[in-house]
Amino acid sequence: MDRTRMSSARPVPLRRADIPAAAGPPRRASxxxxxxxxxxxxxxxxxxxxxxxxxxxxxxxxxxxxxxxxxxxxxxxxxxxxxxxxxxxxxxxxxDTARYLLAGAHVAVTHTTLALMDLRGRLVSEERLPHTSTEPAEVLGRMAERLPRMLAAHGSGRTALALGVATGHWVDPAAGVVLHHPQLGWRDVPVREVLAKATGLPVHVDSHSRALARAEQLVGVASTRASAVVLFVGNVVDAAFVSSGTVHQGPRFGAGNVAHLPVGTGDGSTTCVCRVTGCLQSEVSEPAMLHRAARQGLRVATFPELLRRAVEGEAAVVSLFRRRARFVGRAAAVLLDMFDPEVLVVVEPGAGRLAPCLAELRAVAAERSLVCDDAERSVVPSSFTGRVLATAGPAVALGALHDDPLGPWPALPAVS
Ligand SMILES: [Zn+2]
CATH class of the missing domain: 1.10.10.10 (Winged helix-like DNA-binding domain superfamily/Winged helix DNA-binding domain)
Structure with missing residues (x-):
């Protein structure tokens, strides 16, 4: 598809006619x-x-x-x-949870998480597929190959209504295309087209932060109906915004790149891909955490191992997660003051699983933010801690179903 007109080097201001119809009016529930x-x-x-x-x-x-x-x-x-x-x-x-399921896939840098969800938003099963390569054909091909077997094994005879796909960085949900995911090396990957052909299912694609914002709205714990910010901290660091009840997309679907918020002091931190020190991403991403652990002489191979050791209480590792929480707190304060949402949802396993990390994050957010008068209420961990990636994929499909239950859902009986 023609991406040149969406290039950042556009010579003229964005005009009304430039915005694709699908991106025009905000989605409203029917x-x-x-x-x-x-x-x-x-x-x-x-x-x-x-x-x-x-x-x-x-x-x-x-x-x-x-x-x-x-x-x-x-x-x-x-x-x-x-x-x-x-x-x-x-x-x-x-x-009715007896007839249909929603399938989903979250594509992370190192692995894909396949999942099945019932129509009440409860996970039925999940499966992790480590990447042997990040070639789109390989990643999408394995997903399509694995899905029917997963449905047969765990679907209890239910029919999949659709497949939702979520990933980080820049995703165009209207076209079903991953526009750019630098860590995967993906550019303009037509995920919907490839997977619809391979699976025969309707396919919905969105960014993982927007997917998790929608999941919070539909089946989450905190009050996110009218406004919210979702801050995702993983290999990728990005965000999504709910405003007037709708997950904001933007005319280029690019909202949410908070990776380079300057939150660090710069001293002793790694240099970001943008060539400065102190970016949110270069302080708190999973690679940054592993890098810092190595510099402190900790022998740790993967981020899940680092998290496990923190949960088990290893002091040096817990302090790494507390440091991460403080930097995420700084970003949270900026985002709270920028948007003044009902809540800011932090999708970060330290804050989700370690009480001292959440306390530290809230304390920094409260200290630095102007609008945050009660951090316990306005800064909350993800409702899906421990199953965030499994939730993200099917949530894209669940959101699409709720946006338009009378739409083209081939598995459903026609509307008379
Ligand atoms: Zn940067």
Whole structure:
């Protein structure tokens, strides 16, 4: 596809006509999507309650529920008495998890995580495929080859509705293309096209930070419905922003590159790929952590090993994660003041699993941020700690389903 017009060297300002139609108006949940969302949140739930939650008329809710039942996405539960035994008995509706699954893949630098998720957002199974090469054909080919076997082994006879794919850096969800992932060496990789052909499934592609922001909105713990910042710290360091209820994409789908926020002091730190010291990425990424561990004489081969040793309480390793937490806290403070979100979600395993790291991160964020008056409330670890990568892929598909449950989902019965 023609990427030249999206080049940063464009000679004229971005004009209205330059923005692809798909990127134009922000995505808004359809009424059917709003009903499905209310059922995901509150099911089993009475139709009258859904009407109150969504602001739709009871007749309209009944219509949407009929369509969703027809598609096999929700089902009626057993009849219940009215509240406190008063009022008319009602038949509540809930998400039907018996028929369909969502498949997902997260492509990290060293491995791909394949996962299956049910329609309530619960992981059914996950599997790690280490990369023997990062060639797109190889990575995508293995994913497509492995998926049917995983479905057969763990799907309990359910049908996959779609495949969601998430990865770091710069992803164009409208085209289904990974535009640029420097660490994988990927440029303009047509992931949707390749995987749709190889798997026969509808394929949705997005950045892992946007995918995790959507997952927090749909099935997360913290309040992220109206606004949120998701800060992802792994091999890749990037972010996603929720504003007015929508995960922000930007006309070039490039929002969220926070890797070069100048948070470091520069002394003794590694030089970033951008040739200065003290960038967020060069202080806190997984390679930076391994580099620092080696400089301190710690013998450690991989990041998962480093994390395991921190969780086991090895003092020198814990202090590395506490240092990381302080630098992430500095970035969190900048992002909190820039966006003033309901919450800032930190996707970082130290903050997710080690209480002193989260405390340290919150303390630095509170000390440096102007708007953060209660860091316990406004800075939270990922709802998916320990299963972040497994969640990211299928969350892309779950988000697409909720955006448009009446859309082209070939596995679902047609909408009459
Ligand atoms: Zn940099």
């Amino acid at each position: 009424s059917t999507g709003a009903v499905l969302g209310a059922i995901l949140d509150h099911g089993p739930v009475a139709r009258s309650t859904i009407a109150r939650l969504t602001g739709l008329s009871p007749a309209s809710v009944t219509g949407h529920c009929g369509v969703l039942i027809g598609r096999g996405l929700i089902k009626e539960g057993p009849e219940t008495a009215g509240p406190r035994g008063l009022g008319r008995p009602h038949v509540p509706v809930e998400i």
